[in-house]
Amino acid sequence: MHRYRSHNCGESREAHAGEKIRLSGWCHRIRDHGGVLFIDLRDHYGLTQCVVDPDSPAFKAAEKLRSEWVARLDGEVRKRPAGTENPDMPTGLVEVYVTEIEVLGPAAELPLPVFGDLPYPEETRLKYRFLDLRREKLHANIMLRGQVIDSLRQRMKSQGFFEFQTPILTASSPEGARDFLVPSRIHPGKFYALPQAPQQFKQLLMVAGFDRYFQIAPCFRDEDARADRSPGEFYQLDIEMSFVTQEDVFACVEPVLRGVFEEFGGGKPVTQSFPKIAFRDAMLKYGSDKPDLRNPLIIADVSAEFARDDVSFKAFKGKVVRAIPAPGAAAQPRSFFDKLNDWARSEGAPGLGYIIFDEENGALIGKGPIAKFIPPEALAALAAKGGVKAGDALFFSAGEELKAAKLAGAARLRVGTELGLSKTDVFEFCWIVDFPMYEYNEDDKKIDFSHNPFSMPQGGLEALESKDPLDLLAYQYDIVCNGIELSSGAIRNHRPDIMKKAFEIAGYGENVLIEKFGGMYRAFQYGAPPHGGIAPGVDRIVMLLAGEENLREVVLFPMNQRAEDLLMGAPSEATAKQLRELHIRLNLPEKG
Numbered sequence: 001m002h003r004y005r006s007h008n009c010g011e012s013r014e015a016h017a018g019e020k021i022r023l024s025g026w027c028h029r030i031r032d033h034g035g036v037l038f039i040d041l042r043d044h045y046g047l048t049q050c051v052v053d054p055d056s057p058a059f060k061a062a063e064k065l066r067s068e069w070v071a072r073l074d075g076e077v078r079k080r081p082a083g084t085e086n087p088d089m090p091t092g093l094v095e096v097y098v099t100e101i102e103v104l105g106p107a108a109e110l111p112l113p114v115f116g117d118l119p120y121p122e123e124t125r126l127k128y129r130f131l132d133l134r135r136e137k138l139h140a141n142i143m144l145r146g147q148v149i150d151s152l153r154q155r156m157k158s159q160g161f162f163e164f165q166t167p168i169l170t171a172s173s174p175e176g177a178r179d180f181l182v183p184s185r186i187h188p189g190k191f192y193a194l195p196q197a198p199q200q201f202k203q204l205l206m207v208a209g210f211d212r213y214f215q216i217a218p219c220f221r222d223e224d225a226r227a228d229r230s231p232g233e234f235y236q237l238d239i240e241m242s243f244v245t246q247e248d249v250f251a252c253v254e255p256v257l258r259g260v261f262e263e264f265g266g267g268k269p270v271t272q273s274f275p276k277i278a279f280r281d282a283m284l285k286y287g288s289d290k291p292d293l294r295n296p297l298i299i300a301d302v303s304a305e306f307a308r309d310d311v312s313f314k315a316f317k318g319k320v321v322r323a324i325p326a327p328g329a330a331a332q333p334r335s336f337f338d339k340l341n342d343w344a345r346s347e348g349a350p351g352l353g354y355i356i357f358d359e360e361n362g363a364l365i366g367k368g369p370i371a372k373f374i375p376p377e378a379l380a381a382l383a384a385k386g387g388v389k390a391g392d393a394l395f396f397s398a399g400e401e402l403k404a405a406k407l408a409g410a411a412r413l414r415v416g417t418e419l420g421l422s423k424t425d426v427f428e429f430c431w432i433v434d435f436p437m438y439e440y441n442e443d444d445k446k447i448d449f450s451h452n453p454f455s456m457p458q459g460g461l462e463a464l465e466s467k468d469p470l471d472l473l474a475y476q477y478d479i480v481c482n483g484i485e486l487s488s489g490a491i492r493n494h495r496p497d498i499m500k501k502a503f504e505i506a507g508y509g510e511n512v513l514i515e516k517f518g519g520m521y522r523a524f525q526y527g528a529p530p531h532g533g534i535a536p537g538v539d540r541i542v543m544l545l546a547g548e549e550n551l552r553e554v555v556l557f558p559m560n561q562r563a564e565d566l567l568m569g570a571p572s573e574a575t576a577k578q579l580r581e582l583h584i585r586l587n588l589p590e591k592g
Helices: 060-064 121-125 136-159 198-205 246-262 279-285 332-346 378-384 399-419 460-466 497-504 510-526 538-546 576-581
Strands: 022-034 036-043 046-052 070-079 095-106 181-185 191-193 212-221 234-244 276-278 321-326 353-360 363-367 395-401 429-436 438-441 446-449 473-481 482-491 531-534
Touching: 022 046, 022 531, 036 060, 036 070, 060 095, 070 234, 095 136, 121 321, 136 212, 136 234, 136 246, 136 538, 198 212, 198 234, 212 363, 234 246, 234 538, 246 429, 246 473, 246 482, 279 429, 321 378, 321 399, 332 353, 332 395, 332 399, 363 378, 378 395, 395 399, 399 446, 429 538, 460 497, 473 510, 482 538, 497 510
Parallel strands: 046 095, 276 429
Antiparallel strands: 022 036, 022 070, 036 046, 070 095, 181 191, 212 234, 234 531, 321 395, 353 363, 353 395, 429 473, 438 446, 473 482, 482 531
């Protein structure tokens, strides 16, 4: 028999009854039932109930076992007594009568329990991540992650994509976040950078003629943590294709994501044909460029209705006003409206105005704090624009356009949740398209790129030369699922003349292109194919599939909110010798 096991802890069945087996694993739970010890032995594959009674030669050894000790147990498989079966466990119809025990690895007192999934402080969970990873749910999430990555790879290869590995040590590139810098010992005073994304390399692969690239790519960005963004590093399904239009990219990516979500989504419905929503429409209708389409509510612009001469509500005059419908809200108590108003104030807004619609003698009437300022004709116009009727309500967000849209978007989600209108067990995908090429930078009082400077402008060079920059759209797109942005992508600007003009409009001369992006700009001088791509975030995909709300729950060894690895002690101080070798002298900020 093998030194440690003849079977794993997840494979014993009724057919094994009467067999002598050897198991090794962790003591998941130990129960004493009237002198008979029940040991749930766990390994990567599952859990088996083992029984030791006082007549067993292993009983004295069993009494010494404690939670999470690693042990080898020899014994005989037998059917569980009638009435003690556990049909919810794969091994729940059998148990092992133990005749021999060997302790392989005793465990000290645990800083956090492995049995059960009780919430525990983040600091403890991350410091003892190896224990945290033994917990059933987290262990399953990590295995799911590996299965999802395997599926993504297979689906990409089936479409003719080839997996490449791009450099980790590269040059610093201003891509919107801070770089992680790596000092060079051989070249004093110079630094490598860890790639924020393989963007330039994958485009260079297209110039080199490789046609279809993908990579499960590690990316490094020195930015603050969020629930849907890990500090330090993350992984993405990086994709690039030659001789493609925007629609070709969509046709390639949709079946990959749809297939993965159908495969691992637990039977939840998945959008079959991803709708395309223009950026401006998304901001108007949903108050966000990453709309959650599980929520059926559609925001309406009612600025014109409040600008009417017969409307005397002055607080909204001259402002952008967005209306959020609340079907059936008239039946809600006053506290429902007060709570939403208080929430809006907590978001920094003056409040969330509202009108409750009712009917009197066949005519539509309004109730609520601002209804008295709205004459019947204007009230009917508001109801029509907002898509509401008697028994419904409208909430209002007002102010400068972006702020009004943002508050309306947040209110839409809150109203949909409070009224139970939002679906839960579905995956709703969409594309956000037609992003503006430029935006006005109020701080610097200049035109600036709004999304990605390397995107192809719609209309090409002619549009750059003839149109108002703020009216220009780009071949840029995001893919969104359940209100979470999975990725941004674009058809790339592969023409040096168009690129030069695009940067010129944003106030950057050709010298900037040469200095910051010289490799790619130079490559485009020698025959570059039209190309485009996208890079869906692996961490976010798994987070959605696992039903988690924080990326920490689907990453093996995450950092904390302060970008610290509490398990390995990173970042750590360098030794004086290391600093001398790198020709670095520290200039630390003063404490306090």
